[in-house]
Amino acid sequence: xxxxxxxxxxxxxxxxxxxxxxxxxxxxxxxxxxxxxxxxxxxxxxxxxxxxxxxxxxxxxxxxxxxxxxxxxxxxxxxxxxxxxxxxxxxxxxxxxxxxxxxxxxxxxxxxxxxxxxxxxxxxxxxxxxxxxxxxxxxxxxxxxxxxxxxxxxxxxxxxxxxxxxxxxxxxxxxxxxxxxxxxxxxxxxxxxxxxxxxxxxxxxxxxxxxxxxxxxxxxxxxxxxxxxxxxxxxxxxxxxxxxxxxxxxxxxxxxxxxxxxxxxxxxxxxxxxxxxxxxxxxxxxxxxxxxxxxxxxxxxxxxxxxxxxxxxxxxxxxxxxxxxxxxxxxxxxxxxxxxxxxxxxxxxxxxxxxxxxxxxxxxxxxxxxxxxxxxxxxxxxxxxxxxxxxxxxxxxxxxxxxxxxxxxxxxxxxxxxxxxxxxxxxxxxxxxxxxxxxxxxxxx
Amino acid sequence: xxxxxxxxxxxxxxxxxxxxxxxxxxxxxxxxxxxxxxxxxxxxxxxxxxxxxxxxxxxxxxxxxxxxxxxxxxxxxxxxxxxxxxxxxxxxxxxxxxxxxxxxxxxxxxxxxxxxxxxxxxxxxxxxxxxxxxxxxxxxxxxxxxxxxxxxxxxxxxxxxxxxxxxxxxxxxxxxxxxxxxxxxxxxxxxxxxxxxxxxxxxxxxxxxxxxxxxxxxxxxxxxxxxxxxxxxxxxxxxxxxxxxxxxxxxxxxxxxxxxxxxxxxxxxxxxxxxxxxxxxxxxx
Numbered sequence: 001x002x003x004x005x006x007x008x009x010x011x012x013x014x015x016x017x018x019x020x021x022x023x024x025x026x027x028x029x030x031x032x033x034x035x036x037x038x039x040x041x042x043x044x045x046x047x048x049x050x051x052x053x054x055x056x057x058x059x060x061x062x063x064x065x066x067x068x069x070x071x072x073x074x075x076x077x078x079x080x081x082x083x084x085x086x087x088x089x090x091x092x093x094x095x096x097x098x099x100x101x102x103x104x105x106x107x108x109x110x111x112x113x114x115x116x117x118x119x120x121x122x123x124x125x126x127x128x129x130x131x132x133x134x135x136x137x138x139x140x141x142x143x144x145x146x147x148x149x150x151x152x153x154x155x156x157x158x159x160x161x162x163x164x165x166x167x168x169x170x171x172x173x174x175x176x177x178x179x180x181x182x183x184x185x186x187x188x189x190x191x192x193x194x195x196x197x198x199x200x201x202x203x204x205x206x207x208x209x210x211x212x213x214x215x216x217x218x219x220x221x222x223x224x225x226x227x228x229x230x231x232x233x234x235x236x237x238x239x240x241x242x243x244x245x246x247x248x249x250x251x252x253x254x255x256x257x258x259x260x261x262x263x264x265x266x267x268x269x270x271x272x273x274x275x276x277x278x279x280x281x282x283x284x285x286x287x288x289x290x291x292x293x294x295x296x297x298x299x300x301x302x303x304x305x306x307x308x309x310x311x312x313x314x315x316x317x318x319x320x321x322x323x324x325x326x327x328x329x330x331x332x333x334x335x336x337x338x339x340x341x342x343x344x345x346x347x348x349x350x351x352x353x354x355x356x357x358x359x360x361x362x363x364x365x366x367x368x369x370x371x372x373x374x375x376x377x378x379x380x381x382x383x384x385x386x387x388x389x390x391x392x393x394x395x396x397x398x399x400x401x402x403x404x405x406x407x408x409x410x411x412x413x414x415x416x417x418x419x420x421x422x423x424x425x426x427x428x429x430x431x432x433x434x435x436x437x438x439x440x441x442x443x444x445x
Numbered sequence: 446x447x448x449x450x451x452x453x454x455x456x457x458x459x460x461x462x463x464x465x466x467x468x469x470x471x472x473x474x475x476x477x478x479x480x481x482x483x484x485x486x487x488x489x490x491x492x493x494x495x496x497x498x499x500x501x502x503x504x505x506x507x508x509x510x511x512x513x514x515x516x517x518x519x520x521x522x523x524x525x526x527x528x529x530x531x532x533x534x535x536x537x538x539x540x541x542x543x544x545x546x547x548x549x550x551x552x553x554x555x556x557x558x559x560x561x562x563x564x565x566x567x568x569x570x571x572x573x574x575x576x577x578x579x580x581x582x583x584x585x586x587x588x589x590x591x592x593x594x595x596x597x598x599x600x601x602x603x604x605x606x607x608x609x610x611x612x613x614x615x616x617x618x619x620x621x622x623x624x625x626x627x628x629x630x631x632x633x634x635x636x637x638x639x640x641x642x643x644x645x646x647x648x649x650x651x652x653x654x655x656x657x658x659x660x661x662x663x664x665x666x667x668x669x670x671x672x673x674x675x676x677x678x679x680x681x682x683x684x685x686x687x688x689x690x691x692x693x694x695x696x697x698x699x700x701x702x703x704x705x706x707x708x709x710x711x712x713x714x715x716x717x718x719x720x721x722x723x724x725x726x727x728x729x730x
Contacts, residue, residue, distance in 0.1 A: 046539070046600045047599075056595055056596075252490075263487075300670050300708060303709070307505075307509055310507070315494030315495050316494060407591065423584060427582045428582050
């Protein structure tokens, strides 16, 4: 048995060990402390404390309620002395004057709107009256000069928002808005109305069994067209949900992602050869190519999108090109790195059989590169499907545009929900497809 | 065997060549189909675009040239502009950093809970996997736009949106890393009665930390880009400033040039820095 080495200094070793332990301890506490300090700084910089004040919880409530319901507007316009009943207040959802739903009744010159739980709104010629059980009657008189409201005694409840030019009464059963020239009441219903057929379609208001019966037999509802074709065309051209435009938008988004990714891959493969050390012996070429890739990647997708949309105008082509430019840089870098890691043995083997340059690359390099290309292209195709959504919002094309428009008008949250659901379906479908293709093409997991 | 014996080597050769020809034909057909898809796609995209490809191609440098010209004409203002937009750039970077941090923390939990051998509740593994898939699938812009409506504009909606997506994306990568973790330390720890949290903290995380950090840095790079682009659609940061600077009519191209430059330099710097650190983290062992 040997004892300690002659030069071993126990005291020094202890000091060393203590120093290490101390450093480690500082690190374990130092890093979390630094992270915490950073988070505190950001919380102050982002004004998290003021967030609660800025947050519009009423907006959140509207959003959640609207996602799964629709509202029907009953509107009286004093200038034209006309009352209309319209789903979501849209032209295409306006009921014909003789086909109002049962809860809206004409009584002489008045209109009586029955809301749930006994709430009633009356548009009388002299005033608008809102009868709220457990509270009383609100009487709102519209003048050319302003609005006067008479309400039951007591403090103004928080669900009434009144000024001299506008009164808003927000109740769970409905919402009443009165201005000098207009009175409007919303009543909420569950579900997405008119999703398949608008009011002007002959198929509106029929249940599934009736529709199925009409589709297979029965008289032609519209002359010169089979019922099935008429139904399909009514759904496709539905003016409220705009299924045709939405389908095109989804297709445009997919198109942008597909063209951008594939175009970038096609461009990047030859360029990657020029940037790989073992295939481009000339240093200037290699260096130049790499800087091109860095530049394409560094000029972010956002900047490309803006520059290109100035030249090409809004639309899917601009989006495709923006993705193509950015990803050519990314693919170029990835592929050239893969090329540099290519196994020389296969190429040497081919050379020994007398294969020329093209054959060596075709049979010696491409088979090694192909799995990298396929897996990266599929991965980016999937990720670009999401990028195309946001790029579409900027260049003005695809589902991204519809989504931003629908959200910015802050009106039809059920449409927003519809678009979101479709976007998710689109992304998940690509996800599954690319997973399946990857396993087919390169095997393994 | 009998087949070869009957038809000889020549027959085999004929069969083989026929097989090769058929495979080549299929490959060629696939290639033609692919090229047709690409060409048709570009044609369709071109026809649905507001401006045409060929007319646009000649104008592609108009905007950059105008931008550069104005930036050069007002060259003296460039340092001032860079300084002026630096806070917005820092805000964008902060959004990316915080969302990467929060997303990564969430991803660590999600990935540990969905890795075989490590999961706290093995039966719930598929659930956590689906949760990660869903988080990954939702585009950031969707969450950001909805949150902007509720929380108002500013950095917080973008931060939450990116963090959400990051948790899903990193969770998947982390769980792949976890699968390669050595289980012996965990067995050792559980033999002395360590809780699940202690097993993960002391047994798993030290093994996987370098890979985690490497992936998180890569994600940070991606998130800087994402937060810039989300700024353009309503969240705060450099994107919002850029939107103002390039808007038609009031466009201040010297400001836009400064923002472009700032964005470019930041992205390249973060790119270089992160690839350097990642090489040291993962290449080191």
